[in-house]
Amino acid sequence: MATRLIVNGIDKAFDDFQALSNVSFTIEPGQFVTLLGPSGCGKTTLLRVIAGFLEPDQGEIFFGDQVMNEVPPNKRNTAMCFQSYALFPHKTVYENINFGLRMRKIKVEEQEKRVREVMEMVDLVGLEHRKPYELSGGQQQRVALARAIIVRPEILLFDEPLSNLDAKLREKVRVDIRNIQRSLGITTVYVTHDQAEALAISDVVIAMNKGKIVQKSDPKTIYNHPSTKFVADFIGSANIISGTCLEAAGSTAVVNTSLGILQVQNTGLIQGDTIFLCIRPEDIVPDVSENVLPDQNVLTGEVLNAVYMGSSLDLFIRMDTQHIVRASVAKDTWVSEGSQIRFIVHPDKICIMKG
Amino acid sequence: MNGQLIKSQKKLTRRLLELLLPFGLLSIIMVWIGLPILYALLWSLVNPEYPWSYPDLFPTNLSLFQWEYVFKYTTIVKSIGNSFFLAFLTTIACFMLALPTAYALGKRKLKGSEFFKIIILLPMVFPGMAMGLFLGRMLHVMGVSGTYWGVVIVHTLVALPYMLRILIVNFESMPQDLIDAASNLGAGNWVKFTEIYFPMILPGLVAGAMFTFITSMEEFNLTFIVGAPDITTIPTVLYSYLGENFLRTRASVVSLILLIPNLLFLIVAERKIKTEYMGAALGKM
Numbered sequence: 001m002a003t004r005l006i007v008n009g010i011d012k013a014f015d016d017f018q019a020l021s022n023v024s025f026t027i028e029p030g031q032f033v034t035l036l037g038p039s040g041c042g043k044t045t046l047l048r049v050i051a052g053f054l055e056p057d058q059g060e061i062f063f064g065d066q067v068m069n070e071v072p073p074n075k076r077n078t079a080m081c082f083q084s085y086a087l088f089p090h091k092t093v094y095e096n097i098n099f100g101l102r103m104r105k106i107k108v109e110e111q112e113k114r115v116r117e118v119m120e121m122v123d124l125v126g127l128e129h130r131k132p133y134e135l136s137g138g139q140q141q142r143v144a145l146a147r148a149i150i151v152r153p154e155i156l157l158f159d160e161p162l163s164n165l166d167a168k169l170r171e172k173v174r175v176d177i178r179n180i181q182r183s184l185g186i187t188t189v190y191v192t193h194d195q196a197e198a199l200a201i202s203d204v205v206i207a208m209n210k211g212k213i214v215q216k217s218d219p220k221t222i223y224n225h226p227s228t229k230f231v232a233d234f235i236g237s238a239n240i241i242s243g244t245c246l247e248a249a250g251s252t253a254v255v256n257t258s259l260g261i262l263q264v265q266n267t268g269l270i271q272g273d274t275i276f277l278c279i280r281p282e283d284i285v286p287d288v289s290e291n292v293l294p295d296q297n298v299l300t301g302e303v304l305n306a307v308y309m310g311s312s313l314d315l316f317i318r319m320d321t322q323h324i325v326r327a328s329v330a331k332d333t334w335v336s337e338g339s340q341i342r343f344i345v346h347p348d349k350i351c352i353m354k355g
Numbered sequence: 356m357n358g359q360l361i362k363s364q365k366k367l368t369r370r371l372l373e374l375l376l377p378f379g380l381l382s383i384i385m386v387w388i389g390l391p392i393l394y395a396l397l398w399s400l401v402n403p404e405y406p407w408s409y410p411d412l413f414p415t416n417l418s419l420f421q422w423e424y425v426f427k428y429t430t431i432v433k434s435i436g437n438s439f440f441l442a443f444l445t446t447i448a449c450f451m452l453a454l455p456t457a458y459a460l461g462k463r464k465l466k467g468s469e470f471f472k473i474i475i476l477l478p479m480v481f482p483g484m485a486m487g488l489f490l491g492r493m494l495h496v497m498g499v500s501g502t503y504w505g506v507v508i509v510h511t512l513v514a515l516p517y518m519l520r521i522l523i524v525n526f527e528s529m530p531q532d533l534i535d536a537a538s539n540l541g542a543g544n545w546v547k548f549t550e551i552y553f554p555m556i557l558p559g560l561v562a563g564a565m566f567t568f569i570t571s572m573e574e575f576n577l578t579f580i581v582g583a584p585d586i587t588t589i590p591t592v593l594y595s596y597l598g599e600n601f602l603r604t605r606a607s608v609v610s611l612i613l614l615i616p617n618l619l620f621l622i623v624a625e626r627k628i629k630t631e632y633m634g635a636a637l638g639k640m
């Protein structure tokens with residue numbers, strides 16, 4: 001029943017600004033895919049092309065094996081939750097949420113039941129008869145969300161649906177969205193700015209930059225093995241350093257970096273390659289023992305700042321080379337600012353990126 | 356201590372200002388609008404047997420003689436009927452013409468919309484008389500002068516630019532996302548028009564209709580050129596008392612007759628707009 005979504009070679013320009021260039025990907029039936037990327041990279045534009053509000057200059061959209069390019073938006077059976085909410089200002093909350101069901105000629109009792117369910121889910125009970133301008137920003141956003149989810153379409157499109165909610169509610173609604181989506185097997189494209197959210201709920205994360213797709217992977221892969229500097233930097237925080245390969249033999253390679261000489265995994269490097277390395281702050285482990293294992297990178301530096309983050313302690317460490325490294329260590333680690341620290345980075349935890 | 360005193364003094368000043376400002380505005384409005392009306396009312400009630408002349412501050416004897424005369428012995432009743440009928444038809448015609456045009460120019464962003472928008476406004480800057488003479492000739496050739504059709508056509512031409520302007524702005528300020536959201540949820544063109552476009556431009560439509568109606572009710576030049584002598588309206592009757600056989604008392608009666616329905620219409624429409632549609636028009640988006 002669930003639908004496969006194929007986006008094939010989409011180009012879209014506004015005047016002479018290329019908003020999407022050669023965007024292609026496939027989303028398997030029932031998958032939950034997140035689009036992640038900086039502001040203005042074309043996420044909304046892509047959703048609008050999928051929903052049919054914008055005609056692409058090039059390329060096709062398939063739902064299953066049907067080409068959708070010529071199908072008007074009202075015949076596409078998608079539901080979109082708009083970034084601008086796009087609530088009908090002259091209709092009440094109830095009428096807004098119910099709109100899609102009414103268009104689909106669902107029985108009235110069924111309509112009422114489903115509206116009640118979804119209003120409970122997004123915590124709007126009691127506001128049925130308000131007009132959108134009588135709601136707070138977060139309440140308006142939840143109406144927009146409810147209005148899209150309720151129709152149970154083939155494909156759900158979310159454009160930052162939770163951006164205006166407080167952390168607690170966001171987490172609850174996010175889980176609810178995921179449960180509904182799973183139980184009904186609706187293929188879903190979800191746009192967010194929040195990379196933690198993307199990693200938490202997606203089957204697949206697609207990273208976009210400047211109208212292009214940079215990487216499409218499952219959350220673990222995209223976090224641990226970002227394919228470019230952009231992805232490493234955009235998703236999570238990362239120490240990105242440049243380096244030159246000194247020696248590559250067998251399973252390990254030796255790289256000269258701005259942190260010093262490091263051993264890394266050999267991913268087919270050739271001596272003389274210039275590469276970028278990504279080290280996640282939480283992969284930097286303070287070393288208290290005296291004995292050093294031969295396959296570890298052991299480094300020392302001076303703690304410039306120790307910032308208490310609640311769940312962790314973030315250290316900014318200045319290396320001998322003046323390069324500053326960020327480390328995220330256990331919250332009860334005892335360090336004082338200005339002291340020397342010795343730490344370990346396991347070669348497996350260093351991700352190598354070309355250019 | 357001292358600070359508190361100054362504070363309370365400031366408060367007092369603000370209170371006074373808050374009271375004075377509306378009061379001042381009200382007085383100006385009273386002088387501007389109220390006095391002429393009062394003046395016309397008094398003149399319309401003057402008894403012709405006891406003329407109102409200097410140095411009397413008020414007429415010495417009031418009577419409804421002029422009112423009776425105007426209703427009994429002139430064409431005023433028919434003219435009132437004509438005026439309302441013509442204003443009604445003009446409003447309908449403007450609505451029918453303006454709605455699709457404004458949609459095309461405001462929403463569809465056709466090539467050359469900007470140019471058309473300026474063309475549309477041109478009639479507003481043409482002197483009425485100049486346009487009237489030319490139009491009168493044209494309508495005469497077309498064989499519609501002296502008919503209701505002819506008068507409706509010229510009234511529509513005069514009022515249409517205002518109606519168009521208001522509706523174009525309405526259409527332009529409608530967020531595209533809203534229309535897209537409706538299509539996305541399955542709405543076809545009919546539903547989009549009746550449930551989204553129409554309610555959202557309703558405030559503009561009411562304002563435009565109000566304006567058209569009043570413009571048509573008050574139009575003299577073109578009505579006279581095209582309609583006279585077969586079609587008389589309240590303004591043409593009024594002007595006939597302002598010419599050579601100037602009769603201030605009778606003119607006062609007719610001008611009040613012209614004023615009252617407009618005033619009522621304005622008040623009712625204003626209230627309606629406020630309560631029903633302002634919310635929708637000003638809703639936070």
Ligand SMILES: Nc1ncnc2c1ncn2[C@@H]1O[C@H](COP(=O)(O)OP(=O)(O)OP(=O)(O)O)[C@@H](O)[C@H]1O
Nearest residue numbers: 014015017019038039040041042043044045046083
């Ligand atoms: N109708 C339009 N006309 C011209 N340029 C447009 C139009 N719509 C979008 N753009 C441009 O296309 C680019 C992509 O816009 P888009 O709305 O898809 O960004 P986004 O990734 O959704 O950003 P955000 O995260 O800020 O919502 C932007 O640079 C934007 O200025």
Ligand SMILES: [Mg+2]
Nearest residue numbers: 043044083159
């Ligand atoms: Mg966007």
